[in-house]
Amino acid sequence: MSSITSSLLLLLLLAAASLTLVIAADPDMLQDLCVADLNSAVRVNGFPCKPATNVSASDFFFSGLARPGATNTTMGSVVTRANVEQIPGLNTLGISMTRVDYAPGGLNPPHVHPRASEIVFVLAGEIEVGFVTTANRLVGRTIGAGEVFVFPRGLVHWQRNVGSTPAAAVAAFNSQLPGSLGVAAALFASEPAVADEVLERAFQIGAREVRRIRRRLAPH
Numbered sequence: 475m476s477s478i479t480s481s482l483l484l485l486l487l488l489a490a491a492s493l494t495l496v497i498a499a500d501p502d503m504l505q506d507l508c509v510a511d512l513n514s515a516v517r518v519n520g521f522p523c524k525p526a527t528n529v530s531a532s533d534f535f536f537s538g539l540a541r542p543g544a545t546n547t548t549m550g551s552v553v554t555r556a557n558v559e560q561i562p563g564l565n566t567l568g569i570s571m572t573r574v575d576y577a578p579g580g581l582n583p584p585h586v587h588p589r590a591s592e593i594v595f596v597l598a599g600e601i602e603v604g605f606v607t608t609a610n611r612l613v614g615r616t617i618g619a620g621e622v623f624v625f626p627r628g629l630v631h632w633q634r635n636v637g638s639t640p641a642a643a644v645a646a647f648n649s650q651l652p653g654s655l656g657v658a659a660a661l662f663a664s665e666p667a668v669a670d671e672v673l674e675r676a677f678q679i680g681a682r683e684v685r686r687i688r689r690r691l692a693p694h
Contacts, residue, residue: 500649501587502570509533510558510565515642520559520650521565534563539573542642550580551634558650570647576601583656584632590652591627592645596620599641605631630657663691 501520509529510521524533536556543552557570564570570590574582576599594603596619603623604614616636617623625631635641659669661676662684673684 476551485562486515502568503566506540507563508566510562510607511585512559512562514534523565524562524596525649529563535562539571539644543573545577545640547581549583550577551575551582551633552584553654555629557647557652563686566650566652569584570649570650570652572645574645575591576633576641576643578635578638578640581636582633583658584630585654585656586628586648587625587652587654588628588629590647590649592625592631592643592652593622594625594633594643595622596644597644599635599639600637600643601643602634602636628666659691660685660689662687663693 505523507526508523511524512521514522514524516522523692525669538560539556543554545552546584552575554573554575555570556572558564561570574594591592594601594617596617600616602614602616602619603625604612605625608613608628608629617621628671633643661673667688670681670684674681677683
């Protein structure tokens with residue numbers, strides 16, 4: 475193989491690798507800003523830009539993370555999101571945040587973020603964190619105020635307040651809209667429903683247990 479051919483092959487491989495990296499994350503911005511037009515009927519990968527003349531400071535501001543959320547929920551936790559749907563100015567920036575508040579014993583149940591990795595910072599309390607790898611290995615520990623923990627993109631993970639007082643944490647994501655898919659709800663409360671036979675065999679339980687879990691997870 476000639477040196478020219480080898481060089482061309484190397485360039486093609488580098489280009490392919492670069493393309494893979496590009497499509498594995500949110501698209502890069504191509505202008506100073508692209509504030510999301512959340513009311514547009516146009517559907518693109520992300521959101522179309524609203525006219526620059528209509529952009530204001532409020533498009534980049536959100537106060538919702540300043541206050542604790544109500545934790546009187548089934549799981550004893552509540553998630554307050556700060557993504558592009560709440561902050562239109564995040565469009566094309568590839569970042570977002572959430573705040574999670576936990577009652578004592580509260581759980582942010584097993585879920586995945588299909589479009590982002592997550593780094594969580596504990597504001598108050600003591601939280602048990604964990605994720606499971608594709609090798610079915612549990613990676614977890616307990617973290618306290620001022621400490622951080624990372625959840626890799628796409629892996630099942632959760633947090634639980636193991637203290638006797640309320641806890642709170644903020645999390646950052648490398649996506650403007652990371653998405654969140656709860657494991658239990660996805661399987662037992664989807665529309666249309668996953669076939670009972672699938673759940674019975676996957677979890678090695680009977681039809682009665684499937685119906686009982688469905689009733690408990692059904693939206694109220």
